[in-house]
Amino acid sequence: MFNYKKNENFIFKIINKDLKKKKIKQVYTRFPPEPNGFLHIGHAKSICLNFEIAKIYNGKCNLRFDDTNPSTEKKNYVKSIKKNIKWMGYEWNKKIFYSSQYFKKLYKYAIKLIKKKLAYVDKLSKKEIKKYRGTLKKKGTNSPYRNQSIKKNLYLFKQMKKGKFKDGEVCLRAKINMKSLNITMRDPVLYRVKNIPHYRTKNKWCIYPTYDFSHCISDAIEGVTHSLCSLEFLNNNELYKWILKKINIKKKPKQYEFSRLNLEYTVLSKRKLKILIKKKIVDGWKDPRMPTISGLKNRGYTPKSIKKFCKKIGISKKNNLIELSLLEHCIRNDLNSKTPRFMAVLNPIKIIITNISDDYKKKIIVPNHPLYPNIGTHKIYFNKIIYIDKSDFKENFSSKYKRLSLNKEVRLRYSYIIKATKIKKDNKGNIKTIFCTYDKDTLGKKPKNRKVKGVIHWVSKKYSVPAKFQLFKPIFTIKNPENKKKYLKYINKKSIKIKNGFIEKCFLEKNKFNSIQFEREGYFIINKKNTIKNKKITFNKIVSLKGKNY
Incomplete structure (x- = not known):
């Protein structure tokens, strides 16, 4: 269970205080992704927070696409x-909302600001x-177009709407304070020209509001009480309040910031993730090496493990780098008790048992899980030719090597x-x-007069089937590539390794499980796409049994 508590973190304390003072009647949150890429593990943190808050306080959580x-x-x-959110186990409040559905209202609010001498059309280039x-050390300078008349600004803004300008030729800016210590408040852009068809509104509009302008107004229109976002929007909070105050909108939600998720050995910028795809470093958004929710799903991660991870990292105002091993611990912990x-x-490597006949066959019943009998059993067969892993044999004996060596003994599992x-x-x-x-007398028994150290896994050649195994390592070789300008310099060229081996044949009969633990190797999931494509059963490695995968 997720089990957030009402005093879990500073956001819950704010909500508790607002309810106690009757500032709000019902808690209303929202999850507002921009549909410009797939969701990643950082978004999962926000999804869990917003939807769980709504659940705990019997409130509502909207799904609103920030499509501007x-x-x-x-x-x-x-x-x-939409698919990722449902897979995570959440349902949004009634219908889906879109910022684009408020384009008419947003346009009218922009007109209102112009009439109040709080917005102007600027012809300066982006540069x-x-x-x-200006900069943090140098104050800004007023645009030469800042003091145009209301009449001229209204005319130019309507011309923008009619498509009379090229992209980047003009924009609408708020008139606030070019000397503000907060650079965000130095006349931010509210509208820009984009002569591009919108996926919902088609060619109806050629001017589009910025995130800063549309987001706060969309929150207010929908009745959101607590607008939760990451710390990168901290400086935008002042603008959020300014816009809502100046347009005189009745309901004024408040924005609260929490630390964004930074995860070791990866990048969580959609722009950077797109570059990985474009340069074919990975095979799309769903690649099992990607930190996207779809990638994690294909890797074999479960909704429960991702939620557990989000719960463990917590919500605070301090940015930190989360260890990848914590995410691996969460999936390992989830799979351990339910995975056969x-x-x-x-x-x-092939082993020939010389003291049995070619047609010898011994059936052995083994548990699907040694600690959970309810998961059932399956059959394996011991006969003349078997396979073991090459790493389980060493020609020359070593006292520290507790596996098979020449003239030495080892037990085969079960x-x-x-x-x-x-x-x-x-x-x-x-x-x-x-x-x-x-030794025919050692099935389920200890040998007499000698001690054998080491147990290794194996499969029968006759009663096994060929399989392909995809083993993964992080995409980057350093812990924090997000901090590097030349982050592509640290790409791990060995982030995927392909192995061709064998699995127990009876697995095909028992293939009703979402995930599998191959003993001593780790947890795996069937890669259905590659299995069909290669006509050979293919597995993705989810995580090792303990320690790190890298």
Whole structure:
């Protein structure tokens, strides 16, 4: 369960105070993604916070698409966002809202500001606006168009709406204070020209409001009480209040900021994630290496594990870098008690048991999970030829190596003790086959008069099927690539490794599970797309059994 508590963090304390003082009757939040890409793990933090608050306080949470930039927004992004939220287990309040549905109202509010001498049409270029705005150390300079008459500004703004200007030729700016210590308040842009069809409104509009202008008004129109956003919008809070005050709107929601999620070995900027896709470093938004919700889902992460992760990192005003191992711990913890266990050999080497006949076959019943009998059992078969992992054999014995060595013994998981007697190598000196004997009296029993250390996994050659395994490492080689300007310099060129091995044949009969633990290898999920494409069962590795994947 998610189990947020009403005194969990500073946001809950604010809500509690507002309810106690009767400033609000009902808590109303919203999740307002821009449909310009897929949601990532950072958005999951905001999803959990907004929807869980609404649930805890018997309030409402809107899903509102912040679709005011037609140059980057697409229908398929809207579709993926809705799908991700439902997969996470949340339902929005009644219908879906869009900033674009308020375009008429937003336009009228812009006219209102012009008439109050609080907005003007500026003909400075984007570069000039930035120069005039100044810096943290240098105050801004007024635009030469700042004191145009109301009549001229109204005329120019209506001309903008009629499509009389090219992109970037003019814009509507708020008239606030070019000497403000808060650079955001130095006459911010409210409307810009974009002669691009909108995915919802088509060619009806060619001017579009900025996020700062549309967001606060959309919140107010919908009756949102607590507008929650990340700390990157801290300086925008003053503008949020200014706009609502100057347009004289009745309901005035308040904006509260919390720290954004920063995760080790990845970037959580949609712009940067798009570059990874464009440069074909990853295979789209759904690539299992991507920190998107769709990517995590394809990797094998569960909604419960992501929610648990969001709960553990908490909500605060302090930005910090979250360890990737915490996310891995959450999925490992979720899968441990409900995931069946089978055996698979990812890097196979052949073993021939010399003291049994070619047609020998021993059926062994093994549990799907040693601690949970209710998950059931399955059959494995021990016979003359089996596969073990290459890493489980070393030609020369070492006291620290508790696996199979020449003239030494090891136990096969759920099976017999075997002893390596000789090896066969190829022309390059690589071990090709290991010859062993088995002790027929050691099935489920300890051998007499000797102690055998080490247990290794295996599969029968005859009763196994070929499989492909995709093993993943982080996309970046450094912990915080987000802080690097040349972040692509730190791309991990070995972020995916393909192994071809074998799995127990009976797995195909039991294939009704969402995830599988291959003993000693980790947790895996079937990659359905690649299985169909390659006509060979393919698995994505979710996470290792313990420790780090990298």
